[in-house]
Amino acid sequence: MSIKTDKRARATLFRERLVQALQNAGSNQSALARDIGVDRSTISQLLSGTGARLPNAQVVAECARALGVSADWLLGLSERPESAARIMANALTLTEAPRALVDEQIFAWHREAEGYKIRHVPAGLPDMLKTRDMLDWEYSPHLGRTTAQAITASEERLEWMRASSSDYEIALPLYELQSCAAGTGYYRDLPRDIRAVQMERLEALSTQLYPRLRLYLFDARRLFSAPVTIFGPLLAVIYLGRNYLAFRDTERVQAITAHFDNLVREASVSARDLPEHIRSLRSAL
Numbered sequence: 094m095s096i097k098t099d100k101r102a103r104a105t106l107f108r109e110r111l112v113q114a115l116q117n118a119g120s121n122q123s124a125l126a127r128d129i130g131v132d133r134s135t136i137s138q139l140l141s142g143t144g145a146r147l148p149n150a151q152v153v154a155e156c157a158r159a160l161g162v163s164a165d166w167l168l169g170l171s172e173r174p175e176s177a178a179r180i181m182a183n184a185l186t187l188t189e190a191p192r193a194l195v196d197e198q199i200f201a202w203h204r205e206a207e208g209y210k211i212r213h214v215p216a217g218l219p220d221m222l223k224t225r226d227m228l229d230w231e232y233s234p235h236l237g238r239t240t241a242q243a244i245t246a247s248e249e250r251l252e253w254m255r256a257s258s259s260d261y262e263i264a265l266p267l268y269e270l271q272s273c274a275a276g277t278g279y280y281r282d283l284p285r286d287i288r289a290v291q292m293e294r295l296e297a298l299s300t301q302l303y304p305r306l307r308l309y310l311f312d313a314r315r316l317f318s319a320p321v322t323i324f325g326p327l328l329a330v331i332y333l334g335r336n337y338l339a340f341r342d343t344e345r346v347q348a349i350t351a352h353f354d355n356l357v358r359e360a361s362v363s364a365r366d367l368p369e370h371i372r373s374l375r376s377a378l
Contacts, residue, residue: 100145106169107147108140114160114167129155186339198337200250202324203259209325210260212353216320216332218273219263221251224294226287254306259325261306262364264356266313270295274374289378296371299364307364311356323350 115125122140126133129152139148139156147153147168157164165171188198203211213219220228228244254261272278274292276285299308311318320332329349331338340346362370 103169104145110167114162118160128159188337206324208258212262212323214264214318214321220247224291227291263308267310292375296368299367309357309360310362312361
């Protein structure tokens with residue numbers, strides 16, 4: 094049930110917030126009057142009045158525009174001074190996603206969320222869990238001579254994760270490891286010896302880093318997920334290919350977190366059972 098605010102209290106709050114907005118904008122009564130096309134005396138009356146009367150909607154809207162705040166905030170209808178457009182711009186950003194291992198934006202988000210749980214659905218096998226030969230096979234065609242530098246960056250990322258206070262949960266479709274082990278689909282040209290060592294490394298890391306690192310496998314015939322990373326309660330990032338779509342508003346971060354938690358809850362192979370599952374795939378190589 095909504096609570097009605099007393100007219101006098103709302104008028105007082107309007108005056109207080111208008112003063113605050115002027116101060117924050119580094120403006121004054123004369124400048125505001127010129128900007129919104131009224132006499133200075135009109136602004137003076139808005140700020141010094143003591144009654145319950147509020148200015149008309151046009152004046153409120155023009156004051157909000159000139160001072161870079163929302164009209165709802167000036168009127169006490171919102172606790173956020175930003176305009177709706179600015180709130181949306183801050184809550185949703187589109188950034189470039191280079192096809193490379195050296196991705197400073199992703200690393201910056203990891204550092205920002207250090208100490209929080211990081212949930213991740215990668216586009217394929219997680220780079221930081223791959224062998225050097227695997228990374229070389231995957232990235233050499235488009236990175237060329239910079240592949241060695243990128244591989245070093247990936248190894249540094251794994252070492253950072255080992256030392257970080259963040260826990261990692263990774264969810265992968267079952268077919269990703271099956272395809273890697275069998276050399277089918279995306280991995281059809283990957284030599285058998287590289288696949289064998291890669292599976293051995295996955296088994297070792299999933300054992301050594303548990304429970305700090307927990308990797309779950311879900312059945313893609315029952316569940317679907319786009320590549321996404323959730324940095325604690327701070328940020329959720331969807332990987333589009335050429336870009337990252339990043340959300341910072343609480344509602345969307347919570348919704349995407351719930352989606353990931355469902356992948357874990359419905360996983361066909363749990364983090365505890367993963368080493369045994371990988372051993373079975375290795376035996377079939």
